[in-house]
Amino acid sequence: MRTRWTVLLLAISAGCALAQTAQQPIQLQHIDVTRVDSAINPCENFYQYACSKLNTANPIPPDQMMWGVAGILSEWNREILRSILEKNEVPSAQRTSNEQKIGDFYASCMNQASAKANDLSAVKPLLGRIESLRDKSEIAGALAMIHSSFGAAWQVDENQTAVALLGFGPLADYNDVSRVVAGVDQGGLGMPNRDFYLSDDARTKAIREKYKEFLTTLLKQSGTGEGEAARDAATLMRVETVLAQAQMDNVTRRDPNKVNNRYTLVQLKALTPAFDWDSYLSAMDAPAVPLYEVYAPDFFRAVNKLLVDEDLATWKVYLRAHLLMSATPYLGSEWRDAEFAIERVFTGQAQQPPDWRRCTAAVDGGVGEALGQVYVAQVFPPESKARALKMVHDIEDAMGRDINSVTWMQPATKKEAELKLAAVINKIGYPDKWIDYSTLTITRDSFPVNVERSTQFELRRQLSFIGKPLDRAQWYMTPPTVNAYEDPQTNTINFPAGILQPVFFDSKEDDVVNYGAEGSVVGHELTHGFDDQGRKFDLKGNLRDWWTPEDAKAYDERGACVANEYTVDVPGVPGAKQNGKLTQGEDTADNGGIYLALSAVTADLKAQGKTLEDKDEHGLTNLQRFFIAYGTSWCDTFRPKLMQTLVKIDPHSMPVLRVNNVLANMPEFQQAFSCKAGQPMVHEARCRVW
Numbered sequence: 001m002r003t004r005w006t007v008l009l010l011a012i013s014a015g016c017a018l019a020q021t022a023q024q025p026i027q028l029q030h031i032d033v034t035r036v037d038s039a040i041n042p043c044e045n046f047y048q049y050a051c052s053k054l055n056t057a058n059p060i061p062p063d064q065m066m067w068g069v070a071g072i073l074s075e076w077n078r079e080i081l082r083s084i085l086e087k088n089e090v091p092s093a094q095r096t097s098n099e100q101k102i103g104d105f106y107a108s109c110m111n112q113a114s115a116k117a118n119d120l121s122a123v124k125p126l127l128g129r130i131e132s133l134r135d136k137s138e139i140a141g142a143l144a145m146i147h148s149s150f151g152a153a154w155q156v157d158e159n160q161t162a163v164a165l166l167g168f169g170p171l172a173d174y175n176d177v178s179r180v181v182a183g184v185d186q187g188g189l190g191m192p193n194r195d196f197y198l199s200d201d202a203r204t205k206a207i208r209e210k211y212k213e214f215l216t217t218l219l220k221q222s223g224t225g226e227g228e229a230a231r232d233a234a235t236l237m238r239v240e241t242v243l244a245q246a247q248m249d250n251v252t253r254r255d256p257n258k259v260n261n262r263y264t265l266v267q268l269k270a271l272t273p274a275f276d277w278d279s280y281l282s283a284m285d286a287p288a289v290p291l292y293e294v295y296a297p298d299f300f301r302a303v304n305k306l307l308v309d310e311d312l313a314t315w316k317v318y319l320r321a322h323l324l325m326s327a328t329p330y331l332g333s334e335w336r337d338a339e340f341a342i343e344r345v346f347t348g349q350a351q352q353p354p355d356w357r358r359c360t361a362a363v364d365g366g367v368g369e370a371l372g373q374v375y376v377a378q379v380f381p382p383e384s385k386a387r388a389l390k391m392v393h394d395i396e397d398a399m400g401r402d403i404n405s406v407t408w409m410q411p412a413t414k415k416e417a418e419l420k421l422a423a424v425i426n427k428i429g430y431p432d433k434w435i436d437y438s439t440l441t442i443t444r445d446s447f448p449v450n451v452e453r454s455t456q457f458e459l460r461r462q463l464s465f466i467g468k469p470l471d472r473a474q475w476y477m478t479p480p481t482v483n484a485y486e487d488p489q490t491n492t493i494n495f496p497a498g499i500l501q502p503v504f505f506d507s508k509e510d511d512v513v514n515y516g517a518e519g520s521v522v523g524h525e526l527t528h529g530f531d532d533q534g535r536k537f538d539l540k541g542n543l544r545d546w547w548t549p550e551d552a553k554a555y556d557e558r559g560a561c562v563a564n565e566y567t568v569d570v571p572g573v574p575g576a577k578q579n580g581k582l583t584q585g586e587d588t589a590d591n592g593g594i595y596l597a598l599s600a601v602t603a604d605l606k607a608q609g610k611t612l613e614d615k616d617e618h619g620l621t622n623l624q625r626f627f628i629a630y631g632t633s634w635c636d637t638f639r640p641k642l643m644q645t646l647v648k649i650d651p652h653s654m655p656v657l658r659v660n661n662v663l664a665n666m667p668e669f670q671q672a673f674s675c676k677a678g679q680p681m682v683h684e685a686r687c688r689v690w
Contacts, residue, residue, distance in 0.1 A: 026076045028502045033628045043675035047659040050631030062350035068636030069503045077480045081360045098370035101442040108447040109359035118332045122448035130319045140276040144283035151326035163187035164322035170465040172489040174260040177541040180465045181291040186299040188243040195648045197244035214342035218324045232317045246302030251581045259295040274307035287467045330448040348641030366454035368478030369435040376430045380497035395522045398599035408554040416546040420539040429497040430479045486528035489541040493525040512622045515601035516629030523593030531585040532559045561687035576643045586652045592690030623672040
């Protein structure tokens with residue numbers, strides 16, 4: 001699954017031990033095509049031309065790691081959620097079941113913060129279970145306990161590093177998506193990815209020392225003596241480094257054929273005979289299935305060797321530390337202080353967010369669709385959904401024209417592509433069927449208990465999919481999320497209500513602006529179905545090669561151009577270099593998505609008797625307004641430390657490249673702003689797949 005923005009793989013959920021401060025309500029940004037920096041030549045640096053004024057007026061707040069139009073909209077959405085939660089945290093017999101759950105969940109979090117409680121007692125029984133292990137055969141059961149309490153067993157993203165030891169969860173069969181099988185993936189690290197264990201540059205070495213300090217602090221706070229805690233932290237670092245060395249790198253993982261490794265349970269047990277799969281699956285209450293998709297077999301061979309070579313005491317240290325890392329955001333302020341000390345090393349964030357924001361995020365993460373129903377009712381009326389759906393259909397029509405017009409595809413491949421396009425399912429705003437939380441108990445008594453219960457509820461819900469037909473209607477994001485995604489196995493494109501708000505989608509704006517901003521997002525997600533990963537899945541979502549050898553070669557040549565173009569240093573950030581092979585899918589989608597949006601708005605204007613050359617009252621053509629809207633949608637700034645982290649883990653390029661590289665590949669842009677050959681916004685070798 002590919003998304004418009006990454007979520008930092010390290011859990012960014014820290015709270016605030018500082019006094020709450022008054023804050024003015026966030027004002028939504030709207031695209032203003034006249035808010036450009038006329039002192040900057042658009043043909044020299046269009047990102048700065050479109051964004052410098054907006055970014056200067058909106059510096060990164062100290063409690064944020066990034067800021068800009070996306071951050072402002074996210075904060076606006078959170079304020080809407082806060083008002084919903086504060087209304088429903090007041091006990092009342094009139095509250096519905098969902099209102100009681102979201103209100104009491106929020107109240108338990110805020111009560112913990114105000115009491116400055118240390119809720120280590122919530123994990124004491126789990127720590128005791130780990131300490132009582134008498135044989136390494138019991139490790140599997142203890143791991144299942146962690147996965148079903150505070151540590152998610154399966155993350156819906158492209159990297160499972162943050163999961164304790166391994167990831168386990170539902171996965172559509174790559175070869176037959178009509179059935180859901182069990183996915184088994186690499187995991188086991190406490191830092192964002194393997195590079196932070198293996199790289200030898202000075203910054204990464206310093207990060208490793210800070211990480212060991214963090215581990216030492218957690219272990220001390222759990223009752224371990226200082227000297228022993230330091231030794232245990234060093235032991236954990238040694239074990240995680242071995243796991244990191246064994247992990248498949250994130251570029252290799254981008255090829256679905258490399259992670260499509262099919263095992264029976266007998267074969268899985270033979271792969272890792274030192275791990276008691278029967279105990280793990282029983283403790284997880286996982287259904288029996290005929291197939292296990294094992295993403296990285298070499299990793300599990302290394303896990304097996306570690307299980308054999310390391311003694312039980314070492315594994316107790318590993319399990320105890322990973323339980324604590326999973327639970328730390330929910331145990332109280334001193335725990336969150338420790339977590340924030342390491343998070344800021346990766347993000348550069350200056351201070352922790354206020355409690356209300358942290359608690360709002362916790363409710364959204366725990367019972368997101370219960371909260372999302374109320375959010376949608378307030379901010380996403382049916383007319384907005386209808387207008388967004390029209391945009392999606394217009395852009396799908398544009399994709400059809402694009403497939404038909406390309407000269408490098410043969411008719412047989414084009415036919416397959418057209419069939420796949422016709423089979424795409426569009427999901428707009430929110431689910432057609434909401435999650436039923438009636439069996440989930442939430443009270444005001446304990447925040448960590450509520451987190452544990454909601455984690456167990458979601459785990460049971462996810463595991464119930466295994467062995468059943470794939471449900472293409474389920475969502476992987478909650479309605480308030482400022483993001484979008486494409487899923488190749490369900491062949492869906494998904495746009496939560498949270499991103500269908502200004503600046504991206506504005507009911508008060510005309511189509512030129514909306515298609516430049518949100519339309520490019522729609523085109524981006526649609527193009528993902530035909531990027532270097534997505535093109536390997538067919539119309540049903542099965543991993544199947546439907547390309548002629550000649551067309552596949554032509555595609556790969558165009559993809560290599562994109563990868564090479566984006567393998568560059570991030571402007572102004574020492575030590576941050578994009579890896580174009582890692583970002584190739586997102587860069588392909590950026591370059592294709594804006595063309596689809598431009599094609600769609602051109603047809604839309606023609607139907608109205610208008611053209612891209614028509615000018616507004618400021619003398620700007622519709623084509624110029626379209627590109628300014630696109631640039632404005634990427635007016636986001638990141639802290640340098642965050643960028644240095646993201647280039648290692650994130651398959652998305654930085655905003656300046658997502659604007660300048662895309663537009664410098666477009667003759668239409670150069671025509672709109674009269675750019676000449678030799679200027680930075682005119683690439684001599686233009687890279688484009690779609």
